[in-house]
Amino acid sequence: MSILQRLSFNQITADPWSLEQAVEHCSRSGVPFIAAWRHKLDGDAAKASSLIRSAGLRVSSLCRGGWFSAPTAEERRNRIADNRIAIEEAALLGAPVLVIVSGPANGQTLADARATVLDGLLEVLPDAEKAGVVLGIEPLHPMYAAERSVVVTLKQANDIADRLQSPSAGVVVDAYHVWWDPEVTNEIERARGKIVGFHVSDWPVPLPGILMGRAMMGDGVIDLRQLRQAVDKTGYDGPIEVEIFNEDVWKSADNRLMERIQRCFAEYV
Amino acid sequence: MSILQRLSFNQITADPWSLEQAVEHCSRSGVPFIAAWRHKLDGDAAKASSLIRSAGLRVSSLCRGGWFSAPTAEERRNRIADNRIAIEEAALLGAPVLVIVSGPANGQTLADARATVLDGLLEVLPDAEKAGVVLGIEPLHPMYAAERSVVVTLKQANDIADRLQSPSAGVVVDAYHVWWDPEVTNEIERARGKIVGFHVSDWPVPLPGILMGRAMMGDGVIDLRQLRQAVDKTGYDGPIEVEIFNEDVWKSADNRLMERIQRCFAEYV
Numbered sequence: 001m002s003i004l005q006r007l008s009f010n011q012i013t014a015d016p017w018s019l020e021q022a023v024e025h026c027s028r029s030g031v032p033f034i035a036a037w038r039h040k041l042d043g044d045a046a047k048a049s050s051l052i053r054s055a056g057l058r059v060s061s062l063c064r065g066g067w068f069s070a071p072t073a074e075e076r077r078n079r080i081a082d083n084r085i086a087i088e089e090a091a092l093l094g095a096p097v098l099v100i101v102s103g104p105a106n107g108q109t110l111a112d113a114r115a116t117v118l119d120g121l122l123e124v125l126p127d128a129e130k131a132g133v134v135l136g137i138e139p140l141h142p143m144y145a146a147e148r149s150v151v152v153t154l155k156q157a158n159d160i161a162d163r164l165q166s167p168s169a170g171v172v173v174d175a176y177h178v179w180w181d182p183e184v185t186n187e188i189e190r191a192r193g194k195i196v197g198f199h200v201s202d203w204p205v206p207l208p209g210i211l212m213g214r215a216m217m218g219d220g221v222i223d224l225r226q227l228r229q230a231v232d233k234t235g236y237d238g239p240i241e242v243e244i245f246n247e248d249v250w251k252s253a254d255n256r257l258m259e260r261i262q263r264c265f266a267e268y269v
Numbered sequence: 270m271s272i273l274q275r276l277s278f279n280q281i282t283a284d285p286w287s288l289e290q291a292v293e294h295c296s297r298s299g300v301p302f303i304a305a306w307r308h309k310l311d312g313d314a315a316k317a318s319s320l321i322r323s324a325g326l327r328v329s330s331l332c333r334g335g336w337f338s339a340p341t342a343e344e345r346r347n348r349i350a351d352n353r354i355a356i357e358e359a360a361l362l363g364a365p366v367l368v369i370v371s372g373p374a375n376g377q378t379l380a381d382a383r384a385t386v387l388d389g390l391l392e393v394l395p396d397a398e399k400a401g402v403v404l405g406i407e408p409l410h411p412m413y414a415a416e417r418s419v420v421v422t423l424k425q426a427n428d429i430a431d432r433l434q435s436p437s438a439g440v441v442v443d444a445y446h447v448w449w450d451p452e453v454t455n456e457i458e459r460a461r462g463k464i465v466g467f468h469v470s471d472w473p474v475p476l477p478g479i480l481m482g483r484a485m486m487g488d489g490v491i492d493l494r495q496l497r498q499a500v501d502k503t504g505y506d507g508p509i510e511v512e513i514f515n516e517d518v519w520k521s522a523d524n525r526l527m528e529r530i531q532r533c534f535a536e537y538v
Contacts, residue, residue: 105490114451143412145449146474146490156451180414182383182425205415210476221374221415 008033008060010243014253029258045092060239068120069103069113138172154187170196277302277329279512283522298527314361329508331364337389338372407441423456439465
């Protein structure tokens, strides 16, 4: 099987595109999977699902739930409610995985925020189980600890998945977020059977920015193939999402983007 | 003892100042320690030492050695030679510690670069022992893995110090670099007896930039007191360096900078 048969186009890579446009580009290029973002569903996940399916595509994941670590009890309740909606949307969309970005410290201590994340996941886990959706806990790079995610290592994500102990709890490995980690190979191996997503992009040198600085595969220093092989070795043979946050890619997103992604994916992943 | 008696002014906090100016500012404000940078010594560490001592100050560390992970054999030999000079300078300066920033991947795999760092340290360790200088291995934040340091966690630094097994091998804990790490409290405890420096600054939200984005203590989200107490609990009672890379601080460095540092240090560290 060609590695291209595992390629999933994560919508955020071309955020200016509507879901229709993204689906059309994927379909035309033979990209088999798409990862959808909630803000692109227009509140109608069932309609989005039929749009995607009628183009012959499959959904790899829905981005995203989480953000549990709100500082007040009321906001935390709102976050739980929103995660329940996200789980429902994932089910309607036919997304096997809801990607979980846990949320930042938000003025709490890291320990408190991390406890809140675990509490939130425990609270929505039964909903995910009932819906047949897997919560894919994605550690983010430590540089996002203050603003996006207090879960910053694959070890943490594995620890959380161990605590949740459910077929609806898994981990997502994003190369950009974990490549630096001296423990990454061990923790990928430890995640055997729990890996529900693998994301690729690259880390350019110098890094142009913290949020939007990701690069196309091959335009940075991450050994993507080594990470992919480590993930494969655990038995994961599911879709591999190309998720690039980069404004230049957004600006230049045209008919040639998919071809470039496929070429770089085949060469470096 | 007032915590201010442990304050060390790391020169890079006001890079526009010459060593003379930095010493004068410290001395006038009663700051007891200074951390010197090699590019400020004008190639004459002995003269710098007498300048510092005659103002009644002590040196906490010399910044910096390391950068071992060069991609070619010749460059690696040059780096070793330069580290030997740095050790000599630290001895002449009376700096008990040479801060080690290990160096980036530089086109090598992370595993290879990390092996090169260990080799480099093993090679210069006898020189440090002979000179009575401690190599202070400082893990840098993982966002610097590509450009500055393949040593990115305190666990790694502790592992290296364990391998070196020498009174001339220790670790430096910089709050900005380690605060995000779920293992930090355990690894600080593990570093008992090996901690040879503690650095403070803060992580502002949003982070304005990768290299120059550090903030004054209290202007960010790091729980500096908790980290300081964890470090103290290991028995470390040495100087605490204020090391802020921030161009706004550079631009506004004047007579009031020391007072502001002392106030924020007392309040947040």
